[in-house]
Amino acid sequence: MSESCNSRHFSWLMKSCLPNPSDAKSLVPIHHHANPPATVTPISSLPDDLLLECLSRVPSSSIPSLTAVCRRWSRLLLSPYFLHLRRRLGLLRHSLFAISAVDSGLFAAVLQIQSEVPSWRVSLAVCNDGGQGSLSHARAAAIGPRVYVVSRNAVLRYDAWTGTVALRSPMIFPRKKFAIAVVSGKIYVAGGGGGSEVTAAVEEYDPERNRWEVVTHAARKRYGCIGAAVDGVFYVIGGLKIGNETSVTSRGTAAHVYASSMDLFDVRSRQWLRSRSVPGGGCVVAACAAVGHVYVLSSHAVELSFWRFYARRGGGGGFGEWTRLKSPPLPAQVRLDGTVRFSCVGVEDKVAVVQVVGCIDDLLRRSGRSERGLRESLVLLYDTVDGEWRRAADLPEMITRAACACVEW
Structure with a gap:
């Protein structure tokens, strides 16, 4: 298992958060002369607390696949705070x-x-x-x-x-x-x-x-x-x-x-x-x-x-x-x-x-x-x-x- 995240390991839920290269609309440049071009922040660059907020909302059926993405995700999913967030959201049974x-x-x-x-x-x-x-x-x-x-x-x-x-x-x-x-x-x-x-x-x-x-x-x-x-x-x-x-x-x-x-x-x-x-x-x-x-x-x-x-x-x-x-x-x-x-x-x-x-x-x-x-x-x-x-x-x-x-x- 790799230490860092790789997009080919992402589930469909995580991929939906990233731009689709095959979508023509996503390739059309948007020119802002007054401001520099906006950059896309991948989910892997989020700090642990924000990443946990995202991961805690996935359905239970997706959790086994998330643990296989990378060591960082596996470690976060094992943390007591992950359980606390799911408990607070009413997602635990x-x-x-x-x-x-x-x-x-x-x-x-x-x-x-x-x-x-x-x-x-x-x-x-x-x-x-x-x-x-x-x-x-x-x-x-x-x-x-x-x-x-x-x-x-x-x-x-x-x-x-x-x-x-x-x-x-x-x-x-x-x-x-x-x-x-x-x-x-x-x-x-x-x-x-x-x-x-x-x-x-x-x-x-x-x-x-x-x-x-x-x-x-x-x-x-x-x-x-x-x-x-x-x-x-x-x-x-x-x-x-x-x-x-x-x-x-x-x-x-x-x-x-x-x-x-x-x-x-x-x-x-x-x-x-x-x-x-x-x-x-x-x-x-x-x-x-x-x-x-x-x-x-x-x-x-x-x-x-x-x-x-x-x-x-x-x-x-x-x-x-x-x-x-x-x-x-x-x-x-x-x-x-x-x-x-x-x-x-x-x-x-x-x-x-x-x-x-x-x-x-x-x-x-x-x-x-x-x-x-x-x-x-x-x-x-x-x-x-x-x-x-x-x-x-x-x-x-x-x-x-x-x-x-x-x-x-």
């Missing part, structure tokens, strides 16, 4: 994104829930740098159109605009079953670990520098925890305590406290706020942030409960209040045991998405049943305005053990 690793690459699926007939769009992306095979139990976090798939030993960046995958720097502390969330364009991870070792380090990832660093240490080490972020606060929710306890009773108590509570880390002040307990005493199995709230899904062995935590810290009060909501209507064949896991994603400012992912093959083998049509695919949508659930399109068959996020593109 939110979609539910699911990604899973296979031997040949990554299967990515996008569901536009705002469509009249929502359906999944699936694509296969190949990582030239390798590394996709080690994404078991990976977590996903999205910054604009780019999804960062974070696993114990590898981090991949998937670009929803271009469908390309790039290998990024791994976490400092290898960990699995950790909490992850995005705050102010940076990724934060906490908890998790490997084997009996659970780390207390909270890491921050800067996408622009492709660098991880430890920003604090948590007072409680959580394994199997879930992350969410609202109003500059990183919520580390649920999970279990793995460590030495003096008695069986104390181990049971510690596990219960961890599984039904959340720790709050203020990213700006680098301070931990007062921990909160999830009502109902269940085990948190999924959580997400949407519309200034944290939504929590808890399991009570035979049923699920769904809660909303008011997370806005501004004026008006109400911070920290819990509200119980209508539970998701699960089909009868979905059992609440170790073979089923859940993922919760906030999409748009009015919808919280709960995706139910079950290891149905294991369930059928253990129960001895041979039923057909059961696979890890169920997707339910909760409307935060009317408080109702509805079933969305099931995940495509090739998307298994998916990591999910909300993509803005």
Whole structure:
């Protein structure tokens, strides 16, 4: 890719801004005896801020071709300011994104829930740098159109605009079953670990520098925890305590406290706020942030409960209040045991998405049943305005053990 722009790489939109040499009218000289002849300024000579203003207005379908024009354009399209401009112009849309690793690459699926007939769009992306095979139990976090798939030993960046995958720097502390969330364009991870070792380090990832660093240490080490972020606060929710306890009773108590509570880390002040307990005493199995709230899904062995935590810290009060909501209507064949896991994603400012992912093959083998049509695919949508659930399109068959996020593109 060249450093500077060349007109033969321009899209039809950019070429329309330049004079057409084959147009006879454009070749007719215009004589101004009093003033010197006007010069044409090519778009490539514009400063970055003006060029970004132009590029931010192109349709989404043209963005992949724009990134191939030159390195300068590719760099500008990757900048946070480009996303800011498109967001300000109302040209970004939110979609539910699911990604899973296979031997040949990554299967990515996008569901536009705002469509009249929502359906999944699936694509296969190949990582030239390798590394996709080690994404078991990976977590996903999205910054604009780019999804960062974070696993114990590898981090991949998937670009929803271009469908390309790039290998990024791994976490400092290898960990699995950790909490992850995005705050102010940076990724934060906490908890998790490997084997009996659970780390207390909270890491921050800067996408622009492709660098991880430890920003604090948590007072409680959580394994199997879930992350969410609202109003500059990183919520580390649920999970279990793995460590030495003096008695069986104390181990049971510690596990219960961890599984039904959340720790709050203020990213700006680098301070931990007062921990909160999830009502109902269940085990948190999924959580997400949407519309200034944290939504929590808890399991009570035979049923699920769904809660909303008011997370806005501004004026008006109400911070920290819990509200119980209508539970998701699960089909009868979905059992609440170790073979089923859940993922919760906030999409748009009015919808919280709960995706139910079950290891149905294991369930059928253990129960001895041979039923057909059961696979890890169920997707339910909760409307935060009317408080109702509805079933969305099931995940495509090739998307298994998916990591999910909300993509803005």
